[in-house]
Amino acid sequence: KLADNHSFLSYRLEDQTKKLHKDMKKSTEADLAMSKAAVKISADLLSNPLCEQDQAFLESMTALDTSMKRMDSFNQEKVRPFPTVFHPFNVYGVFPSLNMAVKRREQALQDYKRLQSKAEKYEEKEKTGPVMVKLHQAREELRPVREDFEAKNKQLLDEMPKFYHSRIDYFQPSFEALIRAQVVYFTEMYKIFSELTDQIDQAGLTDEQRERDTEAKLSELRALSIVADD
Structure with missing residues (x-):
């Protein structure tokens, strides 16, 4: 039962x-x-005709394009080592061996039960000479099978808990590497977007002022006769 429980957990x-x-x-x-x-x-914004008509807009879109390319480049650098970082999660080389050991133990158990049942049937019969001979043969056949099962079962009972309980130590370095990579990435992203903000920002305006500015411009557009009401 204990080995079965550990097998289920694995x-x-x-x-x-x-x-x-x-x-x-x-x-x-x-x-x-x-x-x-x-x-x-x-890139689409940079190719917009507005960039040909407004130098300030062109400069803003050029700064945006440069920043987005930096972000993409850094993102590719971030994910390049991930196959190594994530390797412990791709443990298909470990689990098949473990599963095979479980299957061998299960097969040994079935063989053991089959031969044990055979020996028990002879034990229940009248103890005649031929029956005793067959009982002796059944016990002799059962003995190595029982020993094989007990050895495989003991191996799983000894090693399965160690394998299962080592999972934290096995996966922890990958999680740490992932978190550190994210910290470096988002720190770099903060720098990139802070620099971009400095380049395209209208100095002295708060977010509320920008919002009012944008809404005022939209109101002017809505007031045009060629703009239909929704």
Whole structure:
């Protein structure tokens, strides 16, 4: 029973590990897609005809395009070591060996039960000469099978808990590396966007003033006769 419980926990660990690896891969792909989309947006804005008509707008969009390219480049640098960082989550080389050991133990158990049942049937019969001979043969056949099962079962009872309880030590470095990579990444992003803000910001305006400014310009556009009301 104890070995079965540890086997269940290991199967569950394997399942959750595969899910983690899959989700982290999706997260990495989403990060790259996000920065690529940002570069595409800035490139589209830079090619907008307004850039040909307004030098200030051109300078702002050029600064945005440069910043988005820096972000994309840094994002690619961030995810490049992730296959190594995430390697512990891609442990398909570990779990098959473990699963095979569990299967061998299960097969040994089935063989043991089958031969034990055979010996018990002869034990229940009348103790005639032929029956005693067959009982002796059944016991002799059972003995190495029982020893094999007990050895495999003991191995799992000894090693399975060690394997399961070492999971934190095994995964912890990957989580730490992931967190550190995120810290470095978002620190760099803060620098990039702070510099971008300094380049395109209208000095002295608060967020509320900018919002009122934008709303005033939109109101002017809505007041035009060629703009239809919704």
